[in-house]
Amino acid sequence: MSLRNGLLKSYFSMRMKAIDRFRRHPLEVQAAMLRARLEKGARTRFGRECGLRAGMTPAQFAAAVPLQDYESFKPFFARMRAGEADVTAPGRVTLFARSSGTTSDRSKYIPVTRESVWWNHTLGMRDVASVYAHAHPHTRVFEGKTLTLGGSCSMEQGVLTGDLSAVLISRTPFWSGWFRAPRMHTALIADFDEKTETICRECTRERITAFAGVPSWNLALMRRVLEYTGRSNLLEVWPELEFFAHGGVGFRPYRRSFEKLLPSPHMAYMETYNASEGFFALADDPAREDMLLMLDYGTWYEFRDGDRVVPLEGVRPGVVYALVVTSNNGLWRYEIGDTVEFTSTDPYRIRFAGRTRQYINVFGEELIVDNAERALEAACRETGAEVEEYTVAPCYMDIDRRGAHEWVVEFLREPTSLGRFAEALDRELRACNSDYDAKRRTTLDGPRLTVLERGRMLAWLRESGKNKVPRMMNDRSVVERILATK
Template structure:
């Protein structure tokens, strides 16, 4: 065993014991996180305003500190971006993750402290490795490198601003290069296709054993790798490939495409919940489709169901909650815009249930992302289709027509029959959502299927500086923008 593997094995063993401790003592762990965060925040302007020096428990914290979303917390962030010190976190914050969010602004700017890099995001990525090694004791994944597809960042008025992935790559310690490819200079090239070509030149000959990142962009990169190498699948390029740690969007629509790119039963896919606001959860059991909530990363969690907000011990399984965090990146009782659903409370495991503002409810149908993803997976399974990207928008009622949903879909592989695909999608949607089913008998027609050429979604994201596509939008802004100057794709056209 190499020195590197010996060191890693010792660290992973220690870390798995710590994970087991918070599994067994979740409430105590969260109370400890809150005490540390309150102590850290007492000497900030936020701490003085909300009298944190006199907060000594969860109930008192909830009584004294109001809740925030991006719009209400934005004045604090703007002062930090302007160079203010000790605003909501100690000292000067110089790193800001730019994220396209469901706000009135084109971009959100999330503060990222040095402490959150070390004890949240980096620890989360190490735990991905620790958990994978624990589940696969004979793995050779650490004999090679992890290909990490970063975004881009730039200096702006004394701050470093950009995609979280680029900030992490820039700020990680030097030894991360022992485990990661490509080089930092390559990983943060702003133009995606220039970056992809540089990665091909640099990494095609490397021993890549895993890769990590957002599925949509990685799928585009891996296709470019095959074009560059002339190979039929990724195992011909990197025969030891065995892990994709993915996050950012629901993986279900992409799974079939990756399984075709990497035709191996040994390949494993591990979901992570690593948002701009923090690293929150990871899949600890390959036999399950949920994630372990990571309770010792410097984050105190709360969960909103309507007007009721509860700490961890107040949640129940099967109910979707809006997620609020107080964290070591200077966010306080901040609603991040995501919904989660608990699948277990011993230990606490969650499933991502979509964005709080990503839904369609034009006709009272209350369609959420979880319904859409699951219905799409069923339609694909029944028709042999592979969907690369999709988004859904309403088609409004008129004097003579009922309303409908328009599904704009980019196929990696066409279904055996588009009409059958649409029928299966409709059946699965009705089975998954009783409100949708009820409206389908009255105000809603069956969904309308619009197929776009491969690459349209990626071009749309690149042009607008986004790294994900809104799945459900309650108006037609995204749909009409996406379909502008579209060339119709005839049924039966080869899309793979």
């Protein structure tokens, strides 16, 4: 065993013990997270304004700090970006993750403190390796490099601002190059086409054993790699590839495409939940489709169900909650805009259920992303289709026509019948959503399908500066812009 692998094995063993501890003692670990946040937060301007103090109970903390969202916290973020210190986190924050959102702003700017870089985001990525090594004790993945497709960043107002992946890559030490490809300069190239060309030249002869990132952008990169090399699948380029850690969007629509690109029964996939606001969960059990909520990353969790907000001990399986975090990047009772559903409370496991603002409820149907993903999976299974990208928008009622949902879809493989595909979508949606089923009997027609040529949504992403296609919106703004993209 090499010295490097021996050190890695020791570290992984240490982290697995820590993970096992919060599995067994989740509430104790969460209480420690809140104590740490209150001790540091009491010394900030936000903490003094709210009367935060060390030793507050969860109830006292909730009474002192109202729920926050981006709009209510934006003035604090602006002061931090302007260089003011000790606003919502100790010291001056010099890193910001730029995230597209559905607020009134084109972009959101989320603070990334030094503490959150190392004890949240980076620790999460190290735990991905720890959990994978524990599940695959004979892996050789650490003998090669992980191909990481980062975004871009730049100096804005004296602070480093950009995609979270780029901000994190820019802060990794020199020795990370032993484990990661491409070179930092290449990873941070702003133009996607130039970046992929450079990666092809730089990495196709590297020993790549894993890759990580958002499935949609990685899929575009991997197809370019095949064009560049003239190979038929990625294992002909990198025969030792064995692992893909993915996040950012649901993996279901992309799985078949990746299985074609990587035709190996031994290829392993791991879902991660690493948002601009923090690293929250990872899939620790390859036999399950949910994720373990990571409780020792400096985050105190709360969960909102309607007007009711509960800490971890108050959650129930099967309920969809809006995620609220108090974290080491200066967020306080901050609703990040995501919803999760608990699948287990021993240990605490979740499924990502969608965005709080990505749903359709124009007709009272309460359609969420999780419903859409399940329906697409059933329709693909029934008709032999493979969906690469999609988005859903309402078609409004008029005097002589009922309402409907327009499904704008890019197929990797078209269904045997578009009509049967739409019927299967409708049938599954009615089965999994009683509100949708009720509206289908009164005010709502079946799905209307619009098929786009492949690449249109990727072109819209580049043109709009977004990182991912919104799966559903309560208006037609996104769909109309995608349809207008050339």
